[in-house]
Amino acid sequence: MRKISRLLLAALIAAAGMLVATAGPAYATLPGFVLSSTTASLPTSLSALATGKRIQYVTTNINGGVITATGLVLTPKTNKKNRVVAWGHGTTGLADQCAPSTSQAVFWNEARLAIAEMLTRGWTVAAPDYPGLGTAQAHPYLIGASAGRSLIDNVRAARNLDSALSTQYVVDGHSQGGQGSLFASQLAPSYDGNLVLKGTAAIAPVSNTQEFINYIPGTPGQGYLVMALTGVSVVEPSFKPNNVLAAPAEAQLGVLQSGCLPEILATYQNFSATDLVEGGVVPAAVVSKMASYENPAQTALSAPVLIVHGTEDEAVPYFASEILVDQIEAYGVPVTFHTIPGANHDQAVVQSVTVVADWIAARFT
Missing domain, CATH: 1.20.5 (Single alpha-helices involved in coiled-coils or other helix-helix interfaces)
Structure with missing residues (x-):
């Protein structure tokens, strides 16, 4: 026997x-499968509130191909309520050293404040780096469907690490992350499986880029345009940014890999419009191509939306969100538009921390 x-x-x-x-x-x-998980080194203001894991997880590119991405899962030390908020960070750069999960230098102060409030409310925070930041592939900057997928899959990864977490989640983000959050809401019905999206908060989100791209050359923020042209080339290899950029701008492209956002902006801030792009104007066909990848609300969003924007935003003009709100409402999706008079791009996050968290709490309720 x-x-x-x-x-x-x-x-x-x-x-x-x-x-x-x-x-x-x-x-x-x-998507969401956790390939590795290690203890994360968090900013002091967050380490007091949460335990952190830096993860490498599976997500997909905009064509459905399997790729890897990195990010954080932050779990409240007290008052845990088993709900998840995905946080989409604002622009950090294009190179691997610009991943917030490993570089506190680009873990922006406004992001720390927003995340700290979420942790205080008892919510687990899933914070992706976005594909190409911290992994081998190039970062498809401002390709909204890419960031949207990584936000959803970072939530899946959080639940794979902690099975007690609810299927309910909210996406929230700033600037590039606000744009990604809106794309996540578009993708959710066909992409997030058994997850239940309860709401989408977007602070100063990138949208309606066709309305302001050609106001960027010759301004202090024109480094963003260089990055955006490069982002298109990642998903469309036949597109060559050098065909749009002027020779002086081309000569400085190395900064996209040697530095992060502060260095990129400093490199290009004093260029004239004609030193940045040929003839000082981005061709209409290129503007249209960029908008097709970058603009949210080209299809219906799947959950209530909160848009927050400061009237003195120097990076994404306030009027872009005025247009965006009308576009979302046209689908019959509930939208709350919170305007912050006098606030610039980053101040919009700082001055709306409680407003956004209260709105998220109402979605979970």
Whole structure:
């Protein structure tokens, strides 16, 4: 009898090994699958409130191909309520050293304040770096459908680490992250599986870029335009930014890999319009191409929306969100538009921390 039991046990072990060997790689291609998890080094203001994991997880590119991404999962130390908020950070740069999960230098102060408030409310925060920041592939900057996927899949990854977390989640973000949050809401019905999106908050989100792209050359923020042209080339290799950029701007492209946002903006801030792009104007066909990748609300969003914008925004003009609100409402989606008089791009986050958190709390309720 003992011999039979041992044989049976050996057979079961062998069968289990075969199952792991065959199923493991399959599971490893599922969006949200956690490939690695290590203890994260957090800013002091957040380490007092949360335990952090830096993760590498599976997501997809805009064509559905499986890729890897990195990010954070921050779990409240007290008052945990088993709800998840995905936080989309504002622009940090294009290079691997510009990933907030590993570089506190680009873990912007406004992001720390927003995340701290969420943790205080008891919500787990899933904070992706976005594809290409911290991984081998190039970063498809301002390609909204890319950031949207990574936001959703960082939530999936958080739930894979903590099965007690609810399927309910909210997406929230600033600037590039606000744009990504809106794209996540568009994608959710067909992409987020058994997750339940309860709302989308977007602070100074990038939108309606066709309305202001050609006001950027010759201004202090024109480094953003250089990055955006590069982002298009990542998803459309036939597109060549050098065909748009003027020779002086081309000569400085190395900064996109040697530095992060402050260095990129400083490099290009004093260029004239004609030193930045040929003839000082981005061609209409290029403007249209960029808008097709960058503008949210080209399809219906799937949950209530909060838009926050400061009237003195120097990076994304306030009027872009005025247009955006009308576009979202045209789908019949509930929209709350919170204007902050006199606030610039980053101040909009700082001055709306409580407003946004209260709105998110109402969605979970």
